[in-house]
Amino acid sequence: MTQDRLVTRSSVLTVIGALVVFLLIWRAIVFIGGYPPFILPTPEAVFGRFLKAIGDGTIWPHFITTLQEVAFGFAVGAGAGVAIGYLLARSALVERLASPYLVAAQAVPILAIAPLLALWFGPGLLGKVVICSLIVFFPVAISTMVGIRSVDPRLLELGRSLRATRRQVLTTLEVPAALPSILGGMRVGVTLAVVGAVVGEWAGADRGLGVLINLARGSLFDIPLMFAALLTLALMGIVLYLAVVLVERRLVGVR
């Protein structure tokens, strides 16, 4: 057995061990506290409700809707973040003009402006994509700016001395050097996109995991179902995060 396989097996066991400890603590809290299901359901009740909701098709339409919002929102937000982040890194004028607004926009709670965004862009997919994009944009833009600025100036100088074009500098020097930082921002951004989708759905929607959470909590009082929806969101976030990690490993290797 190779060293790599041993490391992988050890990592998997650690993750499983942490999950078991998490579930045991959760179960112990319910047992010791004597909490009824409407305050804190047991893990087995949540898992059972999760399987039932998947089996009877309750979760799927909500899952698909939220996944679409996250995918489009992340694509738009990350794309804009990389572009603006690059400009911020390379243009002092753009930085002076845009930075205060970017920071101010980041300081405004998205929860507070989500109803307005839903009003402006409608209760459909567009409104959710805008909210997701806004929440994804900032970490990706900042990480891109930091990544581009971290390129060794001596390499840039070398490129210029070799009469490299702007495009060549970008593709052969700046992007490869900034990629780890950009993908780090995307790791954060993709999980925030899930949060953004739920916030957008809370501001107005008839489908999505955020809607299911509200229905389960506020209309059906089915707290295990609410936890099942939260579990689905968590799994979605984990899978998307791992997807970015895989892309990162492929592009820049293990760090």
Next chain:
Amino acid sequence: MIPAIHPRPSHRSLEVLVSSSRSHSRSRSRFAALGLTFAFLVSACGSGSATQAPAASAGCGGAVVPASPVASPACSFGYPATTDNASHEPSLAPTALTVGLGYIPSVQFAPFYLAQQQGWYKDAGLTVTFQNKIDPDLIALVGAGSIDVGIADGTSVIPAVSQAIPIQYIATLYGQFPNVVFAKASSGIKTAADLKGKKIGTPGRYGSGWIMLQALLGSAGLTTNDVQIVEYPDYTQRIAVAQGVVDAATGFSNNEPVQLELGGDPATVLHIDGITALPGPGLIAGKAAIETKHDAIAAFVAVTLRAMDEVKANPKAGLDAAIAAVPELASDRAGQAAVLTATIDSWTGPVQKEFGLGAIDSNGWVDSIAYMTTLGLVPNPVTVDRLVRTDLLPGGD
């Protein structure tokens, strides 16, 4: 008529306080444990990458429970004169009650404000603290015992009890179901059938407004697929109606249609009452709180109902109390007065007209359970006995 709110014996009050204190202490430890666990989990994830003589006794065994008759203006809200000598002894310590009102402080809660400001709760041996919470949170908090008494939609109580949340509906506040469909009178909409093909604004496809809309459309042989639903999650559907963006909208009889008319547009209002029995908002209490604070909750209900009677007889007193509690309301005194008038109107349905404010229509609850079951909102069977109790009403059995 002699009001008879029974103050609780002093030793029992102390027991309740001690019990309450222990309970709070337990709650704190539980939440501390939860907090610690949450912190641990987050870090783990990070590393992994007064009773009153009944006005009527008829109906107790069946459909309708009598509630308090209108209090005489001369009656005292202090420790009341009763025929029970023991109850003349005031409690050494008042019983603390936490009461959850609706999400936003409002003129609709005028009776609570009035009773508090006039010291009527205090005189009944109560220390009442108000909190503002949204309906679903309030139901869970009342069920968990964090809040003793709250206001909740009857249509929320049914699914909540069906999901084993230990609460019970103890007094009706709104005898008329307050959720309505409203439209400009000029729209030509006069009946539920007129809604076919129309654009209807609603905050969302959930809650009592959505249930009411389905029932109203159903009364005309329609479903929500026969109309065009436009969602206004920020509750701006009144503006949409006023601007003609939608033809009609769901709202509350004491809010949106009133505001529409204040803006100069006569309104048509379609009520569900008389079509499908749906229980309006009322007071709920947790089963544990009813066990430990039965008499205090009964006293709270009695004082509140009497305050409602007082506001009904003298709306200005209610408005002044609401403005004293929420000074921001003073900027729109006329509008608030109109809202209060509409609110007072909606307190009295046929049952309350016959038996007094607070009376519970048990038959209506039976019909509601049946209707909500057809909507798939009652996952586990419930009975009226589990949902409603009447012994906390003045003169209740």
